[in-house]
Amino acid sequence: MSCEVATGSSTPEFVTRIGGRIRTLRKLRDWSVQQLAEASGISRRMLTGIELGQANPSLATVDRVARALDTDFAALALPERDAAEDQVEGTVVWQAPDGSQALLLGATQAPRAELWRWTLAPEGQYDAEPDRPGAQEVHHVLTGRLTLALATGTQVLAPGQSAVIASDQQYAYRNNDSEPVVFMRVVTGA
Numbered sequence: 001m002s003c004e005v006a007t008g009s010s011t012p013e014f015v016t017r018i019g020g021r022i023r024t025l026r027k028l029r030d031w032s033v034q035q036l037a038e039a040s041g042i043s044r045r046m047l048t049g050i051e052l053g054q055a056n057p058s059l060a061t062v063d064r065v066a067r068a069l070d071t072d073f074a075a076l077a078l079p080e081r082d083a084a085e086d087q088v089e090g091t092v093v094w095q096a097p098d099g100s101q102a103l104l105l106g107a108t109q110a111p112r113a114e115l116w117r118w119t120l121a122p123e124g125q126y127d128a129e130p131d132r133p134g135a136q137e138v139h140h141v142l143t144g145r146l147t148l149a150l151a152t153g154t155q156v157l158a159p160g161q162s163a164v165i166a167s168d169q170q171y172a173y174r175n176n177d178s179e180p181v182v183f184m185r186v187v188t189g190a
Contacts, residue, residue: 019051022051025071033051060130077093078090090103099180103119114185116185118182122175123178129170132168137185137188141159144177151169151171167187
């Protein structure tokens, strides 16, 4: 069965937040956009678009920029937390017209780990770019059936099932069924 790739994008709130934070961190280092481009491997044009909130960067692109600035994805992505808050609702980082979305719920600094809640609509797919060497993801399916497409083959997880994968490779999340799939994702070492 062929899957349609969910043509999604970063949310406007996410793009605006990371753009401002990237610009602030770049200026604190007294770097030009060109210096950040060289350090991150991202084009100067793309970085300018990101800082202005006009680009739609992939999650991997944001991660590369974060690493170049000696920070992490979550530090750029999550909203500022009020010290009085006990709970964080998270932030929608990616969404597709079909209702698929990725919600970053929280993160730790040392060791670095991110907690996500993903929803893939029927026939939805998300193609991921490789993380840094040694990175891993833990997936736990809440509802539906998740297909993990890896270089070594596919794994299908039913509700209540979990899997650990190396995320330093090309991989994809797929929902080959007619019902949405909801799963938790923990990223370590990215």
